[in-house]
Amino acid sequence: MSELTYEDFKQRIDIQELLVDAGYHLNKRDGLRYPSYVRLDSENRRIRGDKFIVTGNGLCCFRPPERKNYNVISFIKEHPEMFSEYRPGMSKDRLVNLVCHRLLNQPLDDNEAKIMSPKQENVRFNLNNYQLVHFDLDDWDSQKKFYSYFKNRGITLDTQRAFADHLLLASTTRENGKTYTHLAFPMRVPGKEEIVGLEERSRPNLEGKSAYKGKAAGSNSSEGLWIANLSDRPLEYVKDVYWFESGYDAMAYHQLHPNKDELNDAVFLSTGGTPGEKQFAGILDILPHANHHLCFDRDQAGLLYAVNFALQREGQKFSNYLTDKGNLVIRDLTDGYKRKSIPTEDMDFKEICKTIGIDEPQNLLHLPKDGYKDWNDQLLGRRNIETGHTINELKEEREKETTLSNQTEETENERHTAHRRR
Known part of the structure; x- marks a missing residue:
């Protein structure tokens, strides 16, 4: 069997399949034109702010509000911790090789450490x-x-x-x-x-x-x-x-x-x-x-x-x-x-x-x-890693939920009062 290349991986592995493998779930309620994938917490609730949207051509995805596109290769290299094959300090090319071969159900010699990728000049920092x-x-x-x-x-x-x-x-x-x-x-x-x-x-x-x-x-x-x-x-x-x-x-x-x-x-x-x-x-x-x-x-x-x-x-x-x-x-x-x-x-x-x-x-x-x-x-008070909400957002949402609950209760009381009068 000939060695698989980066181009093989990009053509044969769907970006949506990769997102699912990385632990994301299709968000059917999003209502966006293109598919979006979200991560869920232990109680099956969406983690706010942790979302990827598939691009129009179906080959890439991006995490809003940034518009940096990731294909199969760049997604794995820039999010290595999302894949079980990852070991600290390992070559990112090696990781791509392992993940993509697994998704393609292709056998891989454990001693094979590299994949065929576009040749790059050996640039020395200056x-x-x-x-x-x-x-x-x-x-x-x-x-x-x-x-x-x-x-x-x-x-x-x-x-x-x-x-x-x-x-x-x-x-x-x-x-x-x-x-x-x-x-x-x-x-x-x-x-x-x-x-x-x-x-x-x-x-x-x-x-x-x-x-x-x-x-x-x-x-x-x-x-x-x-x-x-x-x-x-x-x-x-x-x-x-x-x-x-x-x-x-x-x-x-x-x-x-x-x-x-x-x-x-x-x-x-x-x-x-x-x-x-x-x-x-x-x-x-x-x-x-x-x-x-x-x-x-x-x-x-x-x-x-x-x-x-x-x-x-x-x-x-x-x-x-x-x-x-x-x-x-x-x-x-x-x-x-x-x-x-x-x-x-x-x-x-x-x-x-x-x-x-x-x-x-x-x-x-x-x-x-x-x-x-x-x-x-x-330092910024920015992120709650369990729910994806900032602390201020959590407080605001609780206040909104309390207000909505009170409004609902008042509406129900009005309905019961009007019914008794009739």
Whole structure:
């Protein structure tokens, strides 16, 4: 059998089939011209704000209000945690390969790690390709240029100033003559000064959403991190390290804890997405005895990243994955082959560590408050991850329900009164 290509996957797998596989349900009540798919909570209620609409040609989907289209390939690559085959740090091409072969009921050699995809040039990151603006504490004009990137995130000027040495605006002009400018969190390999990539965020669109997030072309994503050392000491002498999935979350956490003086003597890290083994190793080699504060997102993937860190710090060889039922399966490859399945409903990191034989007080898990997916959402009071509603929306809906109930009761009383009079 010849190898399947990206084009094979896009032609043979329906985007609606992929949405269903990712846990979405057809929303028959939507009334839209094109099919929409929503996620349901444990009580079969629609999670507000978590919806994808299939495009007119039926080949792609998008999540309103953004109009970024996802085909079968890009949907899997940008939402890896929605698929059971996903393992932190794995190649996204490998994930596409596994998911698409399963949906097509095609056998796949477990040793096959790559799929045939369009050839891409091996681009090496070069900072000289960008025009840079630094956040200059003595230059108000330079600070104003950063304003639009932080306003909708709720991140204040004081917080921006605290991270001033670790922020850039990076502009590049493409072949079509258009110039694009992004907020950039410069990435470095721990222990080295050279910038090896950029974690990028675009200016928000008219709906207040960031239209683009990603990394600059050629970024060293496997080893590079955003390293914001707020202390006056070299990296190897810092006692507290805070890990995040994005630079925005790191800044939000700092702002949410204004009375923790130790934060101004700590290192803030962003992995720019899924944390990888080499990113963990680079910091652990320099700071093996520091207090590592794991501040990943409040979801199963974030919990998995924290467990991965604890296992790697312990020097264990392992593989793990999340089952459809939400259990964390850990395969201990350190000494033989041992398998443990652990429920994750309570997000109890300490209990999981105890179950797998790790008792390490220097691995500290910090989760956003219950109901918020990440630290920036908590700063904004934006998202209730169980229902998809903001707190204010929930309050307004309860008030509307109470008002409607009272109106209904009054109408029924009027009907009964009129009936008695007749």
